[in-house]
Amino acid sequence: MSGFTIILLILGLGLIAWLSARAKAMAFATPGIARPHSRPNYHAWYVALAAIVPALLFLTVWSIVSTSLIDQSMLAGIDPANLPADPAARGNLLAEARALANGEIANPFNAQARDLAPAYESARGFYAWTGFGIALLIAFAAGGWAYTRLSPSFRARTRVERIVMGLLLAASLVAILTTLGIVASVLFESIRFFSMVSPVEFLTGLNWSPQIAIRADQAGSSGAFGAVPLFWGTIFIGAIIAMIVAIPLGLMSAIYLTQYARPGFRKWVKPILEILAGVPTVVYGYFAALTVAPAIRDFAMMTGIPSSTESALAAGLVMGIMIIPFVSSMADDSLSAVPQAMRDGSLAMGATRSETIKKVLVPAALPGVIGGVMLAVSRAIGETMIVVMAAGLAANLTANPFESVTTVTTQIVQLLTGDQEFDSPKTLAAFALGLVLFLVTLALNIIALRVVKKYREAYD
């Protein structure tokens, strides 16, 4: 019997619970007797949830716990002398036996796995059946207990509401806890990094060359972890060049769409613009690396400016294009939120449309626009594909857009790809960079949302 069947079975029990609870509640809902606290459906749902939720929770926990229980019971059933002494080899053997028992492989490396497989299979079967049995018992017990509680005065509605709230809370906690877990692990690795490299050097050093010699006699074995060139490259591409492109274009397109475009045109163009935001960034990356970068290099060569194939300008321009929808949709929202009365007031004073936009609408919408720009910046500095493909790896500290710079995200990818040991400062540096990136984007997002919210309150 598979896990799927048992889930169906429990749901079936839930259905039966629902129907019988409803029947019972209907019986005491008959007119004449005092009005019950809750309508029959609430009683029905209460019993059904009682039958289903604890049983499913148990199954989830069981499926996690039983793997190690199975391993343990197998080890207990075999003479330890027959097993490899090395824990790694023992783990491999067990994994192979498990794969064999599951039918995932046919021929194990270690012939001994073949002997273990039947034992494994029986252990697994035993634990599966035990789990299923307990789950069904729980479903019966909890459902039956809930069923006996039903009475006209039983507050089933309140309980159901509370259970539903609990389920929703659990769902939102999953996302939050996962995020916290990620942050904690990044933080932990960063602390390890900062025990090897001083935070001051990391945050203020101008020299970035994380390569660490593999053999002690190689030159430059220490590596340099001054991340300022990376921060600069990130800001230069994401917050300067990209914004020089995205702010004017985004703002102007929003102004056109909200103030000038006919409704029919707006209906078509706005979604198309928003689709731009859904294009996978790797596509932009190709565009930057294969089309824009060579064009910029050719242009630079023609005009005699020294330049490299991978330029800050190419990555920044394409990033700017990618960001346009963010800026324009935020600006669009804030412009549309400026009350029509404001516009009418200005037009009635004899202001032209563009005067009205320049002197009344844009200033009134400015906080929202600024919030949008900050969100866009935080998006741009966290963006990876475009810069990996088009920005280059040289950690230059330069303001020349034709030169190659590198960014935080590019370096993280560099540091973590390939065979790496997880205890060298080179690898750990990636986590420190990630932490800085996380903190900066978090701050930007918080400020941006504050600004936008404050502004929204002003008009509602």
Next chain:
Amino acid sequence: MTDLMTPPEAEAAPAPAAAPAPKMTARGVNVFYGNKQAIDNVSIDVFREDVTAFIGPSGCGKSTFLRTLNRMNDTVATARVEGDIRLDGEDIYDRSMDVVQLRARVGMVFQKPNPFPKSIFENVAYGPRIHGLAENKAEMDTIVERSLKRAGLWDEVKDRLTDSGTALSGGQQQRLCIARAIAVDPEVILMDEPCSALDPIATAKIEELIHELRGRYAIVIVTHNMQQAARVSQRTAFFHLGSIVEYGDTSGIFTNPRETRTKDYITGRYG
């Protein structure tokens, strides 16, 4: 062009008594929103010396007609205006008429106070700046002060001209909007239910203000409040279903209406 002295329609009530030349005239005006006709063949004269009130049940087209007088309906994509509307004899829908100039001459105050999210000073200075009425800061100061004084707001705000206009009370905001309209020295001021968002005290202040402004500007006011129409206006037009049912001296309309529909409306038996 229609002869100004002889209204083409019998229904269009001629101006009562022998009056000086009207400030604005409308003849045979129709307004459509898409295919729907909102104003049907309206003719009216507005005089400089008077306050003219538009009354009538909700949705009868008072706002729509008022907005034809400064071409604010141009800003509604679906609106179409037919007929002949003149300001001092000039056709305001003529090609040669510049709406920017027109709206400087025919100002407007809206139902809900709508000060710009700028300082009090900048709110009033907005129009003069657009129309280039002040040569320098001193002139602008004079214009702002004069407008705020005429709007009866100066004493309340003179110490905080740099505060935001939106931080004033509703009644003060509405007077600020009137000051803003006055600042460009218009000839006509259109007011669309200027007191409907205000409390009785603020309303009384605005009514007093309208009294003071009378004579300097031709004023057209839309109101749902019969007493207000009786108090502030010299002429009243009763709108119903997109047409003018009756137009004449306010005292005549209120004491001795010719039409039963007018009578029913002002005595509260209708709409």
